[in-house]
Amino acid sequence: MENVFEDALESLDDDNDNPQKTYLHNRPSLSKTHEESTNDLTQSLVECQQIIQLILENRLNEALKKTKEQENRSLYHSLLHSSISFMQAGMTFNQDDIEATIQALRHTTNMSKKYEPYRPWITFSLTSKSVMTEDELHAKLVYAEALLIRALLTFIQDQGLFSFISGALKIKECHDLFAKLAKNNDPSRFSSTLSHEHFDSGVRMGNGAFNLMIANLPQRIIRYLEFAGFSGDKDFGLNELEKSAMSKGLRAPLSALLLLGYHTYAAHIFGNSDGDLEKANMVIEHYLKKNSTVS
Structure with a gap:
């Protein structure tokens, strides 16, 4: 492609x-x-x-x-x-x-x-x-x-090895871009608190998703990525996604979906952990309360 x-x-x-x-x-x-x-x-x-x-x-x-x-x-x-x-x-x-x-x-x-x-x-x-x-x-x-x-x-x-490598290279470029955006995540550079909160939620979602994906790639792919000098931090990724999910930013619901998908499904598929059902429940309760207020 x-x-x-x-x-x-x-x-x-x-x-x-x-x-x-x-x-x-x-x-x-x-x-x-x-x-x-x-x-x-x-x-x-x-x-x-x-x-x-x-x-x-x-x-x-x-x-x-x-x-x-x-x-x-x-x-x-x-x-x-x-x-x-x-x-x-x-x-x-x-x-x-x-x-x-x-x-x-x-x-x-x-x-x-x-x-x-x-x-x-x-x-x-x-x-x-x-x-x-x-x-x-x-x-x-x-x-x-x-x-x-x-x-x-x-x-x-495609689930082949070439696609995994191609996707990993795109993720590497994406990671570098999000890292640079994080350095520019200064509230004083935005015209309003709301504008910055939307930006902040996106930067945290990107950094969180990147770290979570890399940390859960197949071990053979991670070995290739280690030659490029980077790796993913699962705990950091989950923490960034949680901060984004609990914000009022535009990406908050998307971060919440990523968290729920990981804790209830992806973690079991990858076999790295059992997921955190308490965190998943906390996110669900937060959005149930938030949407009941909206409605």
Whole structure:
């Protein structure tokens, strides 16, 4: 399957090397005022939370239809469409659903790359350092999550050794990207507490999912990955997912589903542990209480 993802790491490494703000003309946010951009982002996050509520109410087809209709509205509408498509592909293992997910992911990554700032070949200063804007941070996070979904999709497509290695390499790139985003997880760089909480929940979900996946890969794959100099920490991954699940961020329900899936099913399949049913029950009680309040 054609790999539609390009290396995102160079752009993050270089985010602090461009002092010329006037050159950042390829981003949609530059055609708007900061206030307009912030309002658009806030509105998109609110709408996507409402769509996630449809998923929690088991109205998956309705949620998929809404995101398909609005995937051009914003990065988060597009990402949510990719996520729901992936859920459907994961449940059906149907080749058409997998292909639809790949197309949705391609659209999401293309949208996120529109926020990449233009950088001249010659740096005008060796000392000045620019800081990623709020829109850029969210776009980087969306790209990283799309990359994570693509890595998971690799394992669904084919269970062979080559697919495991290919998926592991994508996860490695994804891990490096999430690690850099974690270093930029500064509340002062966001226009509101809510915007940061959405970002924070996504960074924690990504780091948590990465560590949990790597820690539970087959031992033969882990041996290959050790040559690359990294490994997964299961306890750290579970802790990050729990913090994300208990937050008010957009990714909180997804982190909760990952936790529940691991404690009640995946842990038994992998054979590494019996899962933590007390933690699973705590998450369920939290969301039952939360959704009874909403309804």
